[in-house]
Amino acid sequence: xxxxxxxxxxxxxxxxxxxxxxxxxxxxxxxxxxxxxxxxxxxxxxxxxxxxxxxxxxxxxxxxxxxxxxxxxxxxxxxxxxxxxxxxxxxxxxxxxxxxxxxxxxxxxxxxxxxxxxxxxxxxxxxxxxxxxxxxxxxxxxxxxxxxxxxxxxxxxxxxxxxxxxxxxxxxxxxxxxxxxxxxxxxxxxxxxxxxxxxxxxxxxxxxxxxxxxxxxxxxxxxxxxxxxxxxxxxxxxxxxxxxxxxxxxxxxxxxxxxxxxxxxxxxxxxxxxxxxxxxxxxxxxxxxxxxxxxxxxxxxxxxxxxxxxxxxxxxxxxxxxxxxxxxxxxxxxxxxxxxxxxxxxxxxxxxxxxxxxxxxxxxxxxxxxxxxxxxxxxxxxxxxxxxxxxxxxxxxxxxxxxxxxxxxxxxxxxxxxxxxxxxxxxxxxxxxxxxxxxxxxxxxxxxxxxxxxxxxxxxxxxxxxxxxxxxxxxxxxxxxxxxxxxxxxxxxxxxxxxxx
Amino acid sequence: xxxxxxxxxxxxxxxxxxxxxxxxxxxxxxxxxxxxxxxxxxxxxxxxxxxxxxxxxxxxxxxxxxxxxxxxxxxxxxxxxxxxxxxxxxxxxxxxxxxxxxxxxxxxxxxxxxxxxxxxxxxxxxxxxxxxxxxxxxxxxxxxxxxxxxxxxxxxxxxxxxxxxxxxxxxxxxxxxxxxxxxxxxxxxxxxxxxxxxxxxxxxxxxxxxxxxxxxxxxxxxxxxxxxxxxxxxxxxxxxxxxxxxxxxxxxxxxxxxxxxxxxxxxxxxxxxxxxxxxxxxxxxxxxxxxxxxxxxxxxxxxxx
Numbered sequence: 123x124x125x126x127x128x129x130x131x132x133x134x135x136x137x138x139x140x141x142x143x144x145x146x147x148x149x150x151x152x153x154x155x156x157x158x159x160x161x162x163x164x165x166x167x168x169x170x171x172x173x174x175x176x177x178x179x180x181x182x183x184x185x186x187x188x189x190x191x192x193x194x195x196x197x198x199x200x201x202x203x204x205x206x207x208x209x210x211x212x213x214x215x216x217x218x219x220x221x222x223x224x225x226x227x228x229x230x231x232x233x234x235x236x237x238x239x240x241x242x243x244x245x246x247x248x249x250x251x252x253x254x255x256x257x258x259x260x261x262x263x264x265x266x267x268x269x270x271x272x273x274x275x276x277x278x279x280x281x282x283x284x285x286x287x288x289x290x291x292x293x294x295x296x297x298x299x300x301x302x303x304x305x306x307x308x309x310x311x312x313x314x315x316x317x318x319x320x321x322x323x324x325x326x327x328x329x330x331x332x333x334x335x336x337x338x339x340x341x342x343x344x345x346x347x348x349x350x351x352x353x354x355x356x357x358x359x360x361x362x363x364x365x366x367x368x369x370x371x372x373x374x375x376x377x378x379x380x381x382x383x384x385x386x387x388x389x390x391x392x393x394x395x396x397x398x399x400x401x402x403x404x405x406x407x408x409x410x411x412x413x414x415x416x417x418x419x420x421x422x423x424x425x426x427x428x429x430x431x432x433x434x435x436x437x438x439x440x441x442x443x444x445x446x447x448x449x450x451x452x453x454x455x456x457x458x459x460x461x462x463x464x465x466x467x468x469x470x471x472x473x474x475x476x477x478x479x480x481x482x483x484x485x486x487x488x489x490x491x492x493x494x495x496x497x498x499x500x501x502x503x504x505x506x507x508x509x510x511x512x513x514x515x516x517x518x519x520x521x522x523x524x525x526x527x528x529x530x531x532x533x534x535x536x537x538x539x540x541x542x543x544x545x546x547x548x549x550x551x552x553x554x555x556x557x558x559x560x561x562x563x564x565x566x567x568x569x570x571x572x573x574x575x576x577x578x579x580x581x582x583x584x585x586x587x588x589x590x591x592x593x594x595x596x597x598x599x600x601x602x603x604x605x606x607x608x609x610x611x612x613x614x615x616x617x618x619x620x621x622x623x
Numbered sequence: 624x625x626x627x628x629x630x631x632x633x634x635x636x637x638x639x640x641x642x643x644x645x646x647x648x649x650x651x652x653x654x655x656x657x658x659x660x661x662x663x664x665x666x667x668x669x670x671x672x673x674x675x676x677x678x679x680x681x682x683x684x685x686x687x688x689x690x691x692x693x694x695x696x697x698x699x700x701x702x703x704x705x706x707x708x709x710x711x712x713x714x715x716x717x718x719x720x721x722x723x724x725x726x727x728x729x730x731x732x733x734x735x736x737x738x739x740x741x742x743x744x745x746x747x748x749x750x751x752x753x754x755x756x757x758x759x760x761x762x763x764x765x766x767x768x769x770x771x772x773x774x775x776x777x778x779x780x781x782x783x784x785x786x787x788x789x790x791x792x793x794x795x796x797x798x799x800x801x802x803x804x805x806x807x808x809x810x811x812x813x814x815x816x817x818x819x820x821x822x823x824x825x826x827x828x829x830x831x832x833x834x835x836x837x838x839x840x841x842x843x844x845x846x847x848x849x850x851x852x853x854x855x856x857x858x859x860x861x862x863x864x865x866x867x868x869x870x871x872x873x874x875x876x877x878x879x880x881x882x883x884x885x886x887x888x889x890x891x892x893x894x895x896x897x898x899x900x901x902x903x904x905x906x907x908x909x910x911x912x913x914x915x916x917x918x919x920x921x922x923x924x925x926x927x928x
Binding site for chain 1: 712785790795797798803915917918
């Protein structure tokens with residue numbers, strides 16, 4: 123059968139970086155084709171080229187056997203290519219129907235659009251209310267808008283960029299049912315992911331990218347997760363391993379913690395209680411926007427409250443600021459590494475100073491001790507193998523994985539008694555992720571209390587001794603991880619958003 | 624003519640230029656662009672409009688010249704802030720300084736010149752109704768234009784597809800770009816519209832409100848128009864309320880001075896500006912409701928991403 127879409131010899135550079143280096147890709151009609159690769163492998167660049175958002179510097183595209191140039195997304199849609207973005211291209215202040223209308227010809231009346239949205243959402247099991255504003259919707263619902271929006275164009279090829287990275291396992295299952303239905307209608311799907319289990323379960327063929335090059339085209343069902351991982355990463359990835367150790371006294375105790383939402387899109391915390399013992403890693407699972415940011419802010423001292431709601435080693439710290447908590451032996455790494463954990467335009471040494479000025483002896487009589495800062499920064503860089511382009515680059519010049527190793531390392535080397543980290547390996551390459559996870563396990567083994575807030579269930583199951591789920595600002599009881607399975611946790615994550623049975 | 628009627632009439636003429644300029648800026652900000660140069664565009668519109676009217680003897684040509692002058696300044700802003708993605712705040716401030724200077728140059732030959740104010744309409748019977756007659760049916764044509772403009776902007780933003788696209792661009796330019804809309808083109812047109820409105824508001828000042836040219840005659844009305852946009856939470860019909868409120872404050876201080884309330888006249892003249900500051904403070908303190916600033920407001924869009 124002739125290929126639906128064929129890309130050959132695609133080259134795209136950004137400055138010195140070759141994002142796509144002579145990439146070939148063939149998508150057959152009515153197949154689910156996986157595009158596999160780590161962050162930074164060039165998947166997104168390739169997809170943007172296919173959807174007309176970027177132009178290739180070299181190489182050709184052909185569609186149903188005819189050579190084509192795709193100059194714009196409108197042209198891609200005209201050919202029959204639909205796209206569902208990883209970071210949804212939705213307008214929060216507009217309604218579902220308005221969002222859909224924006225991707226349709228201007229002549230379609232609103233009433234028709236609302237009717238079609240309702241019809242499509244019934245036909246493919248994608249429940250949606252056309253008149254709701256997007257910011258009121260869950261992430262899963264937002265994704266459905268994107269899919270419905272793409273389906274209204276009646277595409278022959280639907281591109282999905284990391285579609286399950288933000289979904290609960292149940293929402294993901296629901297999505298797979300929809301995708302199988304689309305395939306049965308003869309549509310093709312280009313499925314971008316780095317989740318190997320999903321790819322093996324869903325996809326007919328896989329093209330694997332590494333550092334901008336195609337390294338393999340494989341039948342994912344004939345491969346194992348380990349063999350696919352090896353293709354993707356290039357080397358064996360070491361599994362993080364815990365060393366056996368005892369847990370000690372209660373270090374972090376949170377009780378009766380309630381906080382109003384700080385802004386209109388925020389979530390209020392409702393009577394949160396949690397205990398983390400010395401030597402223990404406790405994981406907090408949950409879908410983004412269920413109160414994780416607020417909980418982190420309350421723990422780190424960015425938002426203060428009643429003294430008794432949070433205590434560290436028996437001392438009430440709920441009303442103390444960030445530096446006071448740091449002086450008591452706590453350390454924090456927020457989710458957003460560029461902009462929250464690190465100032466993008468500051469050098470790494472200055473960023474080390476920013477989080478360590480209160481605790482690391484960097485400041486004497488109001489003056490900065492440069493040699494102490496430099497010595498510390500060098501220690502972090504070497505202990506955590508942070509690869510930098512120069513001796514002391516700006517934070518924004520680092521890759522995600524290297525910057526994450528730096529911001530985690532800078533706190534862990536202080537040997538904190540309590541370590542709170544959000545999304546420790548989000549968007550980080552496999553090798554850096556393994557380094558960070560091992561460091562967390564080792565820190566706990568040395569007697570620290572570690573709290574990991576993450577949306578990545580695999581990560582939590584690999585790290586946490588006990589696991590709690592946050593949903594709508596309420597935190598469940600933390601239960602020993604071995605007593606839980608993914609399905610149960612997934613259902614708890616869904617909370618009252620409800621998951622269609 | 625009763626006191627109430629007199630006050631109402633002066634409020635309307637004081638509010639009209641504020642409303643026109645605010646509606647223009649509202650459309651600009653809905654598209655995600657913050658043009659702080661309203662004052663500059665307004666005063667160039669006032670100088671050019673007056674000069675053109677004196678030279679040609681036609682008020683209509685004066686008004687059109689004012690609109691055109693505002694649009695030319697807006698085009699300069701667009702070239703810098705959109706074309707070159709320059710900082711919008713700095714570019715807008717520069718535009719105001721440029722406008723103040725350029726207007727002095729354009730108007731220098733016309734200082735002291737006088738002409739009749741834009742004629743008020745006079746409908747037989749209707750205009751002669753007691754109290755409401757002059758207020759409703761005896762205004763100059765631009766007052767009615769400003770009312771139509773308010774309804775028109777509302778209708779455009781909420782009832783047409785083009786308006787939806789414009790709001791979408793202001794909400795998330797990245798997403799609009801991904802859908803294939805030309806962010807810069809839409810913003811350019813919005814900025815031009817805003818410039819035209821500011822120019823018209825300026826021409827109203829020099830051709831209808833006080834029919835002469837004097838340097839600096841806009842006296843901060845461009846800034847008040849900007850405050851009205853925030854006060855109105857980017858909703859055109861609320862901008863009408865805002866403009867009339869600020870127009871009312873302006874008139875109040877004139878009447879207070881005339882009646883000798885014993886408050887220094889300088890303090891009274893400062894009232895509209897104090898009200899502006901107060902409103903801006905109250906708005907930023909108030910808990911954010913459902914009507915919020917366009918999410919992309921003031922962030923430059925650089926397409927290659």
